[in-house]
Amino acid sequence: MKLVVAIVRPEKLADVLESLFRAEVRGLTLHRVQGHGGETERVETYRGTTVKMGLSDKIRLEIGVSDHFVQPTVDAILESARTGEVGDGKVFVLPVEKVYRIRTGEEDQAAVTPIEELAPT
């Protein structure tokens, strides 16, 4: 199992979710985060105060997947989140030591595999 962590642009989130859905990746967690990744910062002015916004709003997705699902998941994110400009984000793939499904107590592979009959149609 791996944990795929992706940081993407908020305005691309709908595209990413759609792409993940098409790739049949179900089950993810989403955070709204702020960060900085080398993009040119925006300048904002409020009356006489001019500021550079050093941090940009981003979305951080966490997706636990079984090994053979890692590549489809990463591909789905790469192609849907890309605009070609600096600030598109990153995808990290991390090893996972152990996974439990709380409802059933299932472990590891079984815990990250959706159960077909319960999956939304």
Place this chain on the structure above:
Amino acid sequence: MNNSDTAWLLVATALVLLMTPALGFFYGGLVRKKNALNTMMMSVCALGFVGLGWALVGYSIAFGRGNAWLGDLSMAFLRGVDLQPQGTIPHLLFFAFQGTFAIITAALISGAIVERMRFGPYLAFLTLWGILVYAPLAHWVWGGGWLAKLGVLDFAGGTVVHVNAAAAALVAALVLSPRKDYARRAVLPHNVPFTLLGAGLLWFGWFGFNGGSALAANGIAALAFVNTMLAPIATLVVWTLLDLSRTGRATAVGAATAIVVGLVAITPAAGYVSPISALLLGAVAAVPSYFALLWRARTRIDDSLDVVAAHGVGGTVGALLTGVLAQKSWNGVADGLLFGNPRQLAIQAVSVLGTIAFSAAGTFAIIKLLGVFGAVRASARDEGLGLDVTQHGEEAYSRGEGAILVLPDAGTSRGLPVTAAALLETGPGPP
């Protein structure tokens, strides 16, 4: 000159002026967070740009003697607009009161083109539209033009303001084409309480809009004022019942919309119909607008905030019902169809059609003209990031995290990437 008339019109002018920022709240609540300021600025800047055009030439084109189609420039740059009486109030006050109408009419159009128009071209559009479309139309109906001579009843601007703005809105929405997310993603209102606040303030201001249009503090003003209270009351009830019967839930956005639809519908009729007719008119007006909204959302017409369904349909229904329900025993001017004067309904229909034709053609010409000088529409990238940041360099809901102060003498560093060191120095807070 009458002092009490003057006092009422002073107040009414301020009330109508308040409607434009109120419209900003109404519209601003209905768009996404990233476009909130842009949408509100579209109303706020109408105060400046349309107001200036009105003072310099618009007022003269609307109310100068001229001919049946257009006023003249005899009062351009406020020449002769002084403290001499115009009716029973100072001419200058009449000018200001009418100016507030020009401003809100132009601002109404913005609801059809939110979230996608570049701001510079929008300001140019506002200015030109106020002078070239609004002023001639106001002349037709209120400045002694051909519709006035025909005997049209438009108490406070059902056609001049609402049908006019809606025709322009439809054309603008079609020429600009839909937002890139329209009908592809859920686009939800970001602040429904703002929309309710805006609707409440619009209603408040509308007492000046309709009540003030009597241009006196008299019985007709009282009639228009009370009808402005009664019609939206009926619309709100019918709309809520429609909501409940269709989905089982009364919606807040629906209630806010209903108030505006009722106000729009009573606008042409306010000083011409009996109070009980106003209730009937408000109730009837809810139905076509309600279903127009539902139908519009299924089309490719991205009239984003439904200016056509609220102001176009509501304004047309109001203008036509004025021709049905007008009552000489109340207004001392003319009867409608129901009181033995079917010709009035025909005149009302002519005024609606004439307004739509002129407004649509004028709006189309102005936007096409602006297109010659550069893109009118924001780029897809700017649309994605939101127009607040890209057009205004501000955010409606900035948290201020990661903001680095640019000192006046450090102005040359604008546009350079922030280094990690700079971030560390200012301490962006825990990750």
